[in-house]
Amino acid sequence: xxxxxxxxxxxxxxxxxxxxxxxxxxxxxxxxxxxxxxxxxxxxxxxxxxxxxxxxxxxxxxxxxxxxxxxxxxxxxxxxxxxxxxxxxxxxxxxxxxxxxxxxxxxxxxxxxxxxxxxxxxxxxxxxxxxxxxxxxxxxxxxxxxxxxxxxx
Amino acid sequence: xxxxxxxxxxxxxxxxxxxxxxxxxxxxxxxxxxxxxxxxxxxxxxxxxxxxxxxxxxxxxxxxxxxxxxxxxxxxxxxxxxxxxxxxxxxxxxxxxxxxxxxxxxxxxxxxxxxxxxxxxxxxxxxxxxxxxxxxxxxxxxxxxxxxxxxxx
DNA sequence: AGTGAAATGCACAATTC
DNA sequence: GAATTGTGCATTTCACT
Numbered sequence: 542x543x544x545x546x547x548x549x550x551x552x553x554x555x556x557x558x559x560x561x562x563x564x565x566x567x568x569x570x571x572x573x574x575x576x577x578x579x580x581x582x583x584x585x586x587x588x589x590x591x592x593x594x595x596x597x598x599x600x601x602x603x604x605x606x607x608x609x610x611x612x613x614x615x616x617x618x619x620x621x622x623x624x625x626x627x628x629x630x631x632x633x634x635x636x637x638x639x640x641x642x643x644x645x646x647x648x649x650x651x652x653x654x655x656x657x658x659x660x661x662x663x664x665x666x667x668x669x670x671x672x673x674x675x676x677x678x679x680x681x682x683x684x685x686x687x688x689x690x691x692x693x694x
Numbered sequence: 695x696x697x698x699x700x701x702x703x704x705x706x707x708x709x710x711x712x713x714x715x716x717x718x719x720x721x722x723x724x725x726x727x728x729x730x731x732x733x734x735x736x737x738x739x740x741x742x743x744x745x746x747x748x749x750x751x752x753x754x755x756x757x758x759x760x761x762x763x764x765x766x767x768x769x770x771x772x773x774x775x776x777x778x779x780x781x782x783x784x785x786x787x788x789x790x791x792x793x794x795x796x797x798x799x800x801x802x803x804x805x806x807x808x809x810x811x812x813x814x815x816x817x818x819x820x821x822x823x824x825x826x827x828x829x830x831x832x833x834x835x836x837x838x839x840x841x842x843x844x845x846x847x
Numbered sequence: 848a849g850t851g852a853a854a855t856g857c858a859c860a861a862t863t864c
Numbered sequence: 865g866a867a868t869t870g871t872g873c874a875t876t877t878c879a880c881t
Contacts (some may be wrong), residue, residue, distance in 0.1 A: 543758040557750035561714065564857065578866055580859070591756040592726065597710035599845050603744040606845055609794065611764075611803050628839055635846035639805075640839035643760065645831055650764050652792075653844060677711040680800060686781055686793035689841060692759060692807060693788035694753050717874055731849055733876070850881075857874075864867075 544589050549574060550582055551694045554591070555570065557583070559693035563594045593683040598690060606654045610661055615676035627672045636664055697744050702727060704847045707744070709758055711844035714748045715731070742827055745761060754807055762838065765804040768829035780825045789817055 546554070552572040556563060569579045572663035586592045601607070616623075631640045631651065655661045661679065668674070700709070705725040709716060722732045745759045753759070769776075784793045784804065792805035808814045814832065821827070 544756045546757075554752060556752070558752065559749070561748045561750045565859095566857080570755055575867070576858090577860095577868085581865090584859095589756065590753050593751045593753050595714045596712070596751055596843050597707070597714045598746045598749055598843060599707060600743050600746050603697045603742065604699075605846065606800075609796070611796075635842075635844070637840060638842045638845075639716055639763070641835040642837040642839060643764075644834040644836050647838065650833060650835075658709055680803060681797045682794040683797050683804075684795040686795060686802075687784055687790060689791045690749050690751065691786075691788070692754055692757055694757065694793075718876095719874075728850065729875085730851085731876090734848080848881100851879095852865090853876105855874105855876075859874080860869105860871090862867105862869080864865105 544586075544591050546586075546591070549578075550586065553582055554586070554693075555694050556588060557592065557595075558694075601654060605656055607663060608655050608657050610651075610653045611680040611682070612651040612653055613647045613678040613680070614674055614679040615646065615653070615674045616648050616673070618673055625671060630668060630671050632666075634664065636660075641676070644646075697742050699732050699739075699744070699810060702731075703739065706732060706735055707739070708844075708847050710721065710745065710748075711847075753802050758809055759807045762835040763804075763806045763808070764833040764835070765802075765806055766800045766831040766833070767802040767827055769801050769826070770828045771826055771846075776825060777804060779784070783824050787817065787820075789813070 549572055553568060556568045556571055565576045565580055570605050572579065573601050583592065601609070603615045616627075618624075627649075628640075636653050636655050637651055638654050639650075642648065643650055653664060655659065655664060658681075664679070667681070669677070702725055706721060709721045709724055718729045718732055721727045725732065736745065754762070769780075771777075780802075783795075784790050789806050789808050790804055791807050792803075794803050795801065796803055806814065806817060808817060811834075818830070818832070821829070
């Protein structure tokens with residue numbers, strides 16, 4: 542699964558992670574190459590799935606999304622059908638920004654962005670009404686110390 | 695802090711979140727407007743900080759980053775100096791993708807992306823050698839069910 | 848705040864080295 | 865695998881409504 546990338550590929554990825562609006566010329570200059578090879582490398586990395594997509598990062602506060610919760614979930618159900626419904630519910634809900642299945646005694650963790658505590662409760666009620674859940678702990682974020690989309694290269 | 699945005703602004707943001715590579719013409723067509731007004735709205739939203747930046751989303755697996763941990767941290771130290779050093783450490787470490795200060799008995803949560811369990815241990819050892827931490831629980835992700843950068847509008 | 852058009856610049860492709 | 869050139873499209877600006 543891991544693609545073979547050389548030093549220049551990694552530099553290009555670093556630039557694209559930092560600012561995807563830069564022109565090819567700028568990127569080429571910074572990585573010490575020129576337009577065409579950089580363009581070809583980017584195209585290949587998109588085809589290989591190394592570069593998934595390009596997106597705009599928005600400011601949650603500006604959109605009135607002032608509450609962020611991490612939700613730890615324990616369940617007693619481990620059947621295929623239960624899991625399918627649970628995953629569908631998570632994927633369908635736009636306030637769920639992240640969802641992971643975990644090893645250990647906590648089964649799932651979610652990251653949920655909402656307007657306020659009341660909006661979280663609405664989400665929570667909807668979730669437990671749709672799938673049976675044994676135990677839920679919500680951790681409320683007081684301060685976002687770091688929020689990074691750039692992966693370490 | 696919350697900006698006033700009309701229906702067209704929100705539609706533009708939705709398009710940019712989904713695919714920031716689209717041309718102005720395409721976005722304009724989809725939101726039922728035309729090039730110039732869309733361009734002006736985007737510029738204003740960038741100035742207002744609603745749109746923070748534009749970035750490439752990379753595939754962690756392709757980069758060999760196959761392990762993802764959520765780290766729950768309890769500390770006994772709550773002095774300003776300790777906190778400053780702790781935050782600096784987190785911000786300096788590129789494998790820390792998210793860090794939040796929490797309400798409740800768990801003080802911090804981190805999301806950490808690394809190559810493997812050994813790389814996590816290296817990070818962990820570095821962290822506890824730099825700042826005194828009372829209690830750490832690492833939750834290992836087995837499966838990324840959802841990973842979304844797009845905020846709900 | 849939106850339209851239409853005009854100009855600049857860039858992305859992309861083909862060709863050549 | 866990289867440089868050069870060229871075409872067309874996208875971005876950006878402006879004049880007008």
